[in-house]
Amino acid sequence: MDIGKETVAHIEVMYPEMFKSVATTARLSIRNHIFNGIMAALETTDADEIRRRLDARKKSRRKWLKAYRDIREVKDPEEATAVDEQQGKRG
Numbered sequence: 341m342d343i344g345k346e347t348v349a350h351i352e353v354m355y356p357e358m359f360k361s362v363a364t365t366a367r368l369s370i371r372n373h374i375f376n377g378i379m380a381a382l383e384t385t386d387a388d389e390i391r392r393r394l395d396a397r398k399k400s401r402r403k404w405l406k407a408y409r410d411i412r413e414v415k416d417p418e419e420a421t422a423v424d425e426q427q428g429k430r431g
Contacts, residue, residue: 343378344371 348367352359359366384390 341371341375344374347371347374 348370351370352367363369381390381393384393
């Protein structure tokens with residue numbers, strides 16, 4: 341848990357506005373995500389398995405981030421409304 345807590349502290353010091361913009365559970369989520377990643381990494385010491393795991397995680401992370409970015413592409417509410425109207429969707 342120490343590495344997760346240290347990372348949360350680093351984020352808080354380096355990016356103080358960040359925690360003002362997220363849910364109160366963000367600190368806990370970040371800490372636990374790091375802890376879970378470390379624990380999963382400790383499941384094997386085989387070099388080939390570690391490489392496969394890192395490659396799979398890299399592919400998964402890229403796919404996940406692309407999907408998120410595609411969903412969040414339109415950030416401006418007025419722009420989103422204009423896009424909806426162009427597509428014939430009125431709300």
